[in-house]
Amino acid sequence: MKKLLLIPTLMFSFSSVNAYTQGERIEDMQKMAQAMQDIQAGFFYNNLDIVKDGVKTLKETVVKIGPTSEEITDKDVFERWLRNNVKMTKRIKSKITRRADDIEERFADNDPRQALQAYERIAGECLKCHVELRKW
């Protein structure tokens, strides 16, 4: 009985502590799109600081992405998300973080080609999520 009561309590506190709105998620997405543009500009202007700034923003933002509180309280959407998307989302997010580190390392190492390749892989991960998970 106690266990049964604990679950809704946990879900409730999770959703109220991390109240993540759709507006915030859209803002985070736009931040990441801007970070990607900044990184690209850094490549073309051969400016490591611009690349670093973009990488930093991208890494700080990607960790926040997830279902909105509304989706969590909407039982159907949340369950679908749990079933299909948690693992994949985690994997995509950690790949983006790792590739972002690659960009910075490679670019600092005077290897812009490898940096660009990591950049393209990130763009691929963004699209992967959009194509497969945007049904949230």
Ligand code: HEC
């Ligand atoms: C884990 C899944 C996921 C990942 C990873 C992801 N996105 Fe998104 N993206 C979404 C979802 C979901 C929306 C729709 C947001 C909404 O309306 O709630 C979205 C919307 C967007 C939008 C449109 C925002 C608007 O103004 O309506 C942009 C731009 C965007 N993403 C950029 C990116 C970029 C750039 C990356 C990679 C660095 C990325 N996204 C990675 C799920 C993801």
